[in-house]
Amino acid sequence: xxxxxxxxxxxxxxxxxxxxxxxxxxxxxxxxxxxxxxxxxxxxxxxxxxxxxxxxxxxxxxxxxxxxxxxxxxxxxxxxxxxxxxxxxxxxxxxxxxxxxxxxxxxxxxxxxxxxxxxxxxxxxxxxxxxxxxxxxxxxxxxxxxxxxxxxxxxxxxxxxxxxxxxxxxxxxxxxxxxxxxxxxxxxxxxxxxxxxxxxxxxxxxxxxxxxxxxxxxxxxxxxxxxxxxxxxxxxxxxxxxxxxxxxxxxxxxxxxxxxxxxxxxxxxxxxxxxxxxxxxxxxxxxxxxxxxxxxxxxxxxxxxxxxxxxxxxxxxxxxxxxxxxxxxxxxxxxxxxxxxxxxxxxxxxxxxxxxxxxxxxxxxxxxxxxxxxxxxxxxxxxxxxxxxxxxxxxxxxxxxxxxxxxxxxxxxxxxxxxxxxxxxxxxxxxxxxxxxxxxxxxxxxxxxxxxxxxxxxxxxxxxxxxxxxxxxxxxxxxxxxxxxxxxxxxxxxxxxxxxxxxxxxxxxxxxxxxxxxxxxxxxxxxxxxxxxx
Amino acid sequence: xxxxxxxxxxxxxxxxxxxxxxxxxxxxxxxxxxxxxxxxxxxxxxxxxxxxxxxxxxxxxxxxxxxxxxxxxxxxxxxxxxxxxxxxxxxxxxxxxxxxxxxxxxxxxxxxxxxxxxxxxxxxxxxxxxxxxx
Numbered sequence: 255x256x257x258x259x260x261x262x263x264x265x266x267x268x269x270x271x272x273x274x275x276x277x278x279x280x281x282x283x284x285x286x287x288x289x290x291x292x293x294x295x296x297x298x299x300x301x302x303x304x305x306x307x308x309x310x311x312x313x314x315x316x317x318x319x320x321x322x323x324x325x326x327x328x329x330x331x332x333x334x335x336x337x338x339x340x341x342x343x344x345x346x347x348x349x350x351x352x353x354x355x356x357x358x359x360x361x362x363x364x365x366x367x368x369x370x371x372x373x374x375x376x377x378x379x380x381x382x383x384x385x386x387x388x389x390x391x392x393x394x395x396x397x398x399x400x401x402x403x404x405x406x407x408x409x410x411x412x413x414x415x416x417x418x419x420x421x422x423x424x425x426x427x428x429x430x431x432x433x434x435x436x437x438x439x440x441x442x443x444x445x446x447x448x449x450x451x452x453x454x455x456x457x458x459x460x461x462x463x464x465x466x467x468x469x470x471x472x473x474x475x476x477x478x479x480x481x482x483x484x485x486x487x488x489x490x491x492x493x494x495x496x497x498x499x500x501x502x503x504x505x506x507x508x509x510x511x512x513x514x515x516x517x518x519x520x521x522x523x524x525x526x527x528x529x530x531x532x533x534x535x536x537x538x539x540x541x542x543x544x545x546x547x548x549x550x551x552x553x554x555x556x557x558x559x560x561x562x563x564x565x566x567x568x569x570x571x572x573x574x575x576x577x578x579x580x581x582x583x584x585x586x587x588x589x590x591x592x593x594x595x596x597x598x599x600x601x602x603x604x605x606x607x608x609x610x611x612x613x614x615x616x617x618x619x620x621x622x623x624x625x626x627x628x629x630x631x632x633x634x635x636x637x638x639x640x641x642x643x644x645x646x647x648x649x650x651x652x653x654x655x656x657x658x659x660x661x662x663x664x665x666x667x668x669x670x671x672x673x674x675x676x677x678x679x680x681x682x683x684x685x686x687x688x689x690x691x692x693x694x695x696x697x698x699x700x701x702x703x704x705x706x707x708x709x710x711x712x713x714x715x716x717x718x719x720x721x722x723x724x725x726x727x728x729x730x731x732x733x734x735x736x737x738x739x740x741x742x743x744x745x746x747x748x749x750x751x752x753x754x755x756x757x758x759x760x761x762x763x764x765x766x767x768x769x770x771x772x773x774x775x776x777x778x779x780x781x782x783x784x785x786x787x788x
Numbered sequence: 789x790x791x792x793x794x795x796x797x798x799x800x801x802x803x804x805x806x807x808x809x810x811x812x813x814x815x816x817x818x819x820x821x822x823x824x825x826x827x828x829x830x831x832x833x834x835x836x837x838x839x840x841x842x843x844x845x846x847x848x849x850x851x852x853x854x855x856x857x858x859x860x861x862x863x864x865x866x867x868x869x870x871x872x873x874x875x876x877x878x879x880x881x882x883x884x885x886x887x888x889x890x891x892x893x894x895x896x897x898x899x900x901x902x903x904x905x906x907x908x909x910x911x912x913x914x915x916x917x918x919x920x921x922x
Contacts, residue, residue, distance in 0.1 A: 531828040590916055591916065592915075627919040
């Protein structure tokens with residue numbers, strides 16, 4: 255049963271191709287980045303169902319079609335320059351373009367988008383795609399699109415993107431020829447043409463993103479859908495080596511065991527709507543990896559941590575500040591303070607932060623601490639020793655880490671400001687009931703990233719929707735966990751549960767012994783190094 | 789530590805009556821120019837306590853004069869109040885310099901009530917309270 259295209263040529267249509275990674279983050283990231291430009295799917299554009307040669311496709315499809323009213327698109331975006339000039343500087347660390355941005359510059363901020371094309375034809379089969387493309391100029395938007403192309407294009411090429419299926423040169427040329435009716439001016443140029451067309455033959459993917467086997471009894475299975483259009487942004491794959499962000503971030507000078515992987519922190523700052531001039535805060539700043547991404551996106555950065563060693567880094571050349579310096583950013587302000595006592599350290603008359611983005615400590619890689627002592631009797635520190643006395647800290651239960659984080663966020667975020675945090679989750683985690691809550695905050699997105707069979711993590715995005723009443727603090731804190739201590743336990747004891755799960759697996763004993771030996775070797779190496787430097 | 793950060797720091801050590809604003813006793817100050825964003829400075833004005841900014845800048849100026857260590861830092865003149873002030877770009881630029889470009893790298897923040905000192909080292913103030921102060 256063929257699904258006929260509802261893709262109207264009276265509208266401006268864009269086909270987005272996603273990477274096959276972080277699947278749950280893709281739409282939230284896209285929606286967040288669009289909202290930075292005040293674009294909402296459903297209000298300013300619509301999502302059109304993908305054509306499909308199979309009635310029900312269970313597996314994930316890495317495509318999405320956004321359809322814009324042509325006049326809206328013309329007003330909002332710079333349509334003329336998009337893809338007609340090869341853009342070497344994609345301005346990924348987007349300061350919001352106050353003049354009209356191109357669609358590519360808007361969308362390329364999404365880490366998970368590979369490319370976008372101006373859709374000229376689409377259908378559940380090759381022939382229906384060609385037929386749909388033939389009708390391009392019958393629609394008002396399509397006609398102008400074609401006219402523009404006739405004017406601006408002086409050289410072009412058609413790239414065939416077949417998702418795993420191989421076609422020989424002759425077959426590829428046949429496919430290209432089917433679109434020759436456009437009669438574009440200029441010549442075919444393989445290297446750096448003024449614009450590139452993409453002919454995509456979509457096939458079904460398995461859960462890992464590998465195309466399902468296409469051959470059966472020596473016959474090639476029909477495609478799932480076929481698309482044809484003009485590449486926006488002048489680059490075929492935004493995630494290739496041309497991208498600066500991820501790869502340079504990996505080279506930053508100060509990295510620690512808890513440093514956020516670069517890609518996730520880029521996604522988190524998108525979900526948090528960090529833009530030029532955002533006041534950004536990370537209460538558990540650690541080595542500053544997330545804060546750095548905020549800085550790269552033009553945010554003003556403040557970070558706090560209770561651990562002075564992490565704040566100071568390994569040396570003057572290897573610390574949070576040196577990372578910022580390496581990327582030529584203004585230094586962040588760092589403070590050694592205790593998020594459990596935020597209200598004690600900081601005067602909070604007015605909400606100040608636009609974004610709070612953080613990876614709180616859970617005891618998996620870094621134990622959480624807070625001020626105070628585990629001792630029964632609190633001893634006063636003698637006056638003469640106060641200045642140098644290193645204040646004691648005690649264990650900070652995860653349930654309190656999260657409760658305090660939400661409460662501080664509710665109090666210090668501006669209205670509409672976002673909190674983005676990570677929470678480790680085992681599989682038995684009820685997103686509805688096990689996440690921490692706060693009356694002043696509303697959940698905008700929850701995205702799951704699987705890490706191992708048993709363990710994954712969720713990135714939670716919350717929006718401030720209600721003003722904070724300081725007199726209700728106790729009441730807010732006591733309602734954080736709907737299911738009470740049970741939910742907090744699910745996050746809190748993950749270290750123990752991970753350990754238990756690991757012990758049940760074969761080979762655990764050997765692995766543990768091996769790791770112990772390696773730690774010993776590393777310790778001895780370090781001792782030798784230090785002895786040399788003395 | 790920038791003056792913007794100092795604007796929010798307080799001491800609530802047990803028994804303190806008024807631990808704000810903290811007195812800045814700077815031993816090392818640095819100046820680092822940063823790009824000016826008028827919109828951002830404007831957005832900060834409702835979020836800060838302006839009188840604390842003036843006090844902070846006074847304490848830093850005193851220190852600069854005393855040590856004869858101007859280092860080419862010219863502290864801009866700020867008006868007594870900005871409530872009814874027309875927020876022209878000139879004023880915003882001065883405010884930008886004062887809030888963002890002056891860094892207290894070494895020194896202490898001192899509680900005006902109890903004298904409790906919070907050390908600033910390598911630009912990072914240490915606000916951690918001891919167990920008996922909570």
